[in-house]
Amino acid sequence: MAFKGYVVQRVLFFTYSFIILLLLNFLIPRFMPGNPVSRFVNPLMSPQAQHQILEQFGLTKPIYIQFILYVKNIFTGNFGISFLYYPTPVIDLIEQRLPWTLFLTGTATILSALIGIVLGLIAAWKENSKLDNMLVFISMMLRSIPTFWLGLVLLILFGVTLKLFPTSGYFSTSFIIYKSNVIVFIGNVLRHTFLPLITLMAYLIGGNLLIMRASTLSTLKEDYVTMLKAFGYNNRKILYSHVLKNASLPMLTNIGIQMGYIISGAVLVEAVFSYPGMGLLIYQAVLARDYPTLQGAFFILTLSVLIALLIVDILYGILDPRIRR
Amino acid sequence: MRKNRLGLSNIAKSLIVIIIIIIAIIGGYIFIKNQNHTSPSSSTTSLFSTSNTTYSVSSISSNITLTAGFFEDVTSLNPVNWFTISDLDVLQLIYNTLVEVNSTGLPAPGLAQRWTISDNGSIYTFYLVHNATWQDGYPVTAQDVAFTFEYWKKYHFPYYAALAALIKNVTVINNYTVEVQLTHPYAGFLLELADIGMIIPKHIWQNVTNPYNYTNLIGDGPFEFVSRTPGVDIVLKANPNYFGGKPHFEYLVIKIFNSVDSALAALQSGTLNLIELPEGTNLQPLLSNPSIHIVTTPSTMIYYISMNTQTFPFNNTLIRQAIAYAINKTQILQLAFLDQGSVANSVISPSLQYWYNPDVMNYSYNTSEAIKLLEEAGFHLEKGVWVNSQGQQLSFTLLIPNEAPWIEIATIIKQQLSQIGIIVNIQSVDPTTWESIVIGTHNYQMTLGAWRLYFDPMLFLEPSFDSNESGPNGLDFSMFNNATVNLLIQKALQSSSLSIERYYVYQIQYVVSQQVPWIMLVYGQDIWAVQGFTNWQPVPRYGLWYYTTFINLIPSKG
Numbered sequence: 001m002a003f004k005g006y007v008v009q010r011v012l013f014f015t016y017s018f019i020i021l022l023l024l025n026f027l028i029p030r031f032m033p034g035n036p037v038s039r040f041v042n043p044l045m046s047p048q049a050q051h052q053i054l055e056q057f058g059l060t061k062p063i064y065i066q067f068i069l070y071v072k073n074i075f076t077g078n079f080g081i082s083f084l085y086y087p088t089p090v091i092d093l094i095e096q097r098l099p100w101t102l103f104l105t106g107t108a109t110i111l112s113a114l115i116g117i118v119l120g121l122i123a124a125w126k127e128n129s130k131l132d133n134m135l136v137f138i139s140m141m142l143r144s145i146p147t148f149w150l151g152l153v154l155l156i157l158f159g160v161t162l163k164l165f166p167t168s169g170y171f172s173t174s175f176i177i178y179k180s181n182v183i184v185f186i187g188n189v190l191r192h193t194f195l196p197l198i199t200l201m202a203y204l205i206g207g208n209l210l211i212m213r214a215s216t217l218s219t220l221k222e223d224y225v226t227m228l229k230a231f232g233y234n235n236r237k238i239l240y241s242h243v244l245k246n247a248s249l250p251m252l253t254n255i256g257i258q259m260g261y262i263i264s265g266a267v268l269v270e271a272v273f274s275y276p277g278m279g280l281l282i283y284q285a286v287l288a289r290d291y292p293t294l295q296g297a298f299f300i301l302t303l304s305v306l307i308a309l310l311i312v313d314i315l316y317g318i319l320d321p322r323i324r325r
Numbered sequence: 326m327r328k329n330r331l332g333l334s335n336i337a338k339s340l341i342v343i344i345i346i347i348i349a350i351i352g353g354y355i356f357i358k359n360q361n362h363t364s365p366s367s368s369t370t371s372l373f374s375t376s377n378t379t380y381s382v383s384s385i386s387s388n389i390t391l392t393a394g395f396f397e398d399v400t401s402l403n404p405v406n407w408f409t410i411s412d413l414d415v416l417q418l419i420y421n422t423l424v425e426v427n428s429t430g431l432p433a434p435g436l437a438q439r440w441t442i443s444d445n446g447s448i449y450t451f452y453l454v455h456n457a458t459w460q461d462g463y464p465v466t467a468q469d470v471a472f473t474f475e476y477w478k479k480y481h482f483p484y485y486a487a488l489a490a491l492i493k494n495v496t497v498i499n500n501y502t503v504e505v506q507l508t509h510p511y512a513g514f515l516l517e518l519a520d521i522g523m524i525i526p527k528h529i530w531q532n533v534t535n536p537y538n539y540t541n542l543i544g545d546g547p548f549e550f551v552s553r554t555p556g557v558d559i560v561l562k563a564n565p566n567y568f569g570g571k572p573h574f575e576y577l578v579i580k581i582f583n584s585v586d587s588a589l590a591a592l593q594s595g596t597l598n599l600i601e602l603p604e605g606t607n608l609q610p611l612l613s614n615p616s617i618h619i620v621t622t623p624s625t626m627i628y629y630i631s632m633n634t635q636t637f638p639f640n641n642t643l644i645r646q647a648i649a650y651a652i653n654k655t656q657i658l659q660l661a662f663l664d665q666g667s668v669a670n671s672v673i674s675p676s677l678q679y680w681y682n683p684d685v686m687n688y689s690y691n692t693s694e695a696i697k698l699l700e701e702a703g704f705h706l707e708k709g710v711w712v713n714s715q716g717q718q719l720s721f722t723l724l725i726p727n728e729a730p731w732i733e734i735a736t737i738i739k740q741q742l743s744q745i746g747i748i749v750n751i752q753s754v755d756p757t758t759w760e761s762i763v764i765g766t767h768n769y770q771m772t773l774g775a776w777r778l779y780f781d782p783m784l785f786l787e788p789s790f791d792s793n794e795s796g797p798n799g800l801d802f803s804m805f806n807n808a809t810v811n812l813l814i815q816k817a818l819q820s821s822s823l824s825i826e827r828y829y830v831y832q833i834q835y836v837v838s839q840q841v842p843w844i845m846l847v848y849g850q851d852i853w854a855v856q857g858f859t860n861w862q863p864v865p866r867y868g869l870w871y872y873t874t875f876i877n878l879i880p881s882k883g
Contacts, residue, residue: 170557
């Protein structure tokens with residue numbers, strides 16, 4: 001019974017947040033100084049011409065009508081037409097970018113979490129050993145190197161000097177012009193993804209390793225670990241069957257938080273490798289004051305984070321009965 | 326030992342399976358998406374699929390692709406409702422204009438092989454080439470020209486209001502002859518047509534109900550539209566039936582680069598054939614690469630300081646002149662532009678050689694002249710600061726967009742002016758905010774700017790210096806109001822021949838240089854990196870990005 005009440009409470013909370021986000025999503029872009037035409041101005045553009053474009057964008061209508069249209073559109077799954085890529089529907093832009101972003105940042109997040117967990121566990125188990133010191137040092141270093149700088153170094157080394165990997169794009173343009181078979185295409189995509197993936201992972205692994213190491217260290221001090229040792233279980237069994245599960249909890253929270261990052265992409269890495277994902281789309285939409293694109297992208301972003309958090313909340317309720325009260 | 330390992334590998338196995346499934350789903354989705362590569366709208370999708378069948382056949386014979394780079398993606402690819410210069414740059418390869426320009430920036434035959442102008446300069450008769458066809462096979466005729474001109478008058482497209490107001494009447498004489506009557510004589514008409522006057526096919530556009538977001542791109546130019554992926558690339562295909570000759574390559578792919586570094590990397594790795602690099606780019610690594618050619622072409626880009634002439638301290642001409650003398654332009658050119666360009670004096674760039682007046686006021690760096698003018702304006706030095714009799718200090722804010730090259734230029738200006746006791750505060754804001762302040766409300770004291778000039782100088786002089794344009798969102802953002810200049814602009818806009826227009830354009834340049842609403846800093850230079858192709862012909866303003874270059878470029882051997 002208590003659990004049902006808990007779920008209802010979480011869903012209500014989710015609904016409130018959703019409504020507030022819907023409102024902010026509309027207002028915040030419009031509070032930014034300037035308007036979507038500012039970017040186009042050149043000596044040929046008279047004030048009348050600027051006004052005509054605003055009219056085409058529907059921005060000369062009163063603000064409350066714009067809001068009603070926005071809400072109506074959101075519930076029909078239509079985010080309007082992008083100003084920056086006029087007249088492309090925003091939904092098409094998101095459909096184009098989101099899979100690539102999920103592919104790049106999703107893979108990077110999952111792989112770096114796995115590697116971070118394993119290495120963090122090992123580092124903690126061998127605390128203060130040479131291996132531990134080295135791993136901690138490398139993590140600190142990877143964590144503090146700016147990603148765009150690391151990206152540039154990798155780009156110049158592997159893309160320009162060694163010519164092992166392509167320097168930009170999702171895949172070679174020739175695939176748009178000349179069709180090819182699936183295997184060749186996938187190989188090409190993987191080659192294009194490799195450098196940005198490594199750059200992102202380098203940044204993520206460092207943090208994951210440190211979090212995992214810290215949480216493992218505190219788990220290792222628990223009484224039950226001492227007891228297991230006293231019972232004569234071997235170290236591997238203790239580490240992988242008992243410590244790993246308990247120490248991973250903070251990691252799961254961490255991955256949950258990274259959800260937003262997975263959707264919104266990594267702007268700097270995308271810019272360095274000219275890999276147009278959601279991050280660059282949002283960044284350019286902000287610069288261009290492309291309201292519909294901002295609304296659409298933030299809607300997808302906030303909705304997925306909210307749903308992820310709702311699921312986590314409910315899972316916590318199932319896992320930990322204390323939370324339900 | 327074995328059993329213990331299983332504990333890890335079970336989790337690991339299941340995780341790996343999950344990852345593979347996720348990657349496979351996303352990868353599969355991407356692949357399917359790519360198989361039926363979508364374009365912005367249904368109309369372009371159908372265009373893509375029709376041309377798809379033609380090039381899958383021709384791709385066997387020739388598959389040379391020229392990959393070019395843009396730093397700014399196109400916004401609205403529509404020959405009548407375009408928004409940005411990038412849009413125009415791409416559209417002009419798909420659509421012809423009646424008139425083109427030659428390498429000196431003067432009118433040259435385009436879709437019209439010749440034309441006549443009535444003595445009073447208000448009736449233009451164009452004689453079209455007979456062998457031009459639309460990319461769907463229909464011939465290009467005088468009906469299309471008349472339709473286009475009337476279309477500009479019928480709708481409110483952002484860039485065609487001036488032309489629409491200028492054109493009074495269009496008469497089709499025969500299939501290849503069209504007569505245009507203007508509301509008043511205007512010599513710049515031909516150049517304006519060369520700049521933006523793309524002709525559209527009547528048989529396609531006459532039935533369009535909403536031309537503002539219509540995306541059919543069947544043109545008559547040297548290239549056909551294939552596809553556009555926002556933020557990624559634009560693919561064009563050589564038009565085999567282009568009346569001016571067929572390009573020596575099959576595809577023109579325009580890739581969008583998000584940083585200069587990624588473009589340089591693509592150049593170095595050999596995957597990029599043609600790109601224009603911004604002034605101030607370090608060219609050293611490219612110069613040492615034997616396969617990359619650096620070509621500099623005359624640019625119509627002007628870099629300037631604009632001052633709000635209606636507010637203190639710049640409402641005093643003497644102060645503006647003093648500042649002009651106190652700025653060392655050569656130093657700015659060396660430090661911020663790495664010497665890529667030249668020191669400027671007139672508001673018209675010398676690359677428009679027909680229009681450039683070399684005999685304007687020349688404010689060469691001269692601090693003692695600056696000090697003399699400040700004293701003449703009633704200022705005196707007090708504890709190292711200039712103060713006037715009302716106790717007002719000579720200090721002001723320099724508002725700039727927070728990007729290159731403005732930050733560098735502003736820093737140099739601040740340092741130079743501080744040497745003679747003028748205090749400059751730099752305020753940098755994001756580019757859109759900057760536009761909304763400078764062009765929107767004109768609520769600033771001093772700013773920096775750059776314009777790329779058109780072939781007809783009046784397209785720039787009129788909005789920038791006519792006091793009618795100083796209202797909100799007007800481009801006379803220095804709030805310049807000078808009766809002589811206003812009159813000269815009106816005369817220039819009524820001139821019946823290019824030489825008369827030039828007479829007034831010369832005078833406007835002189836008076837503006839004397840009144841200095843803008844301090845001219847640097848004339849830009851277009852820097853092009855080319856590899857894999859030879860045989861180019863630069864044109865002012867467009868540099869290598871002009872249809873003549875694309876017709877002439879030949880793939881180099883190897």
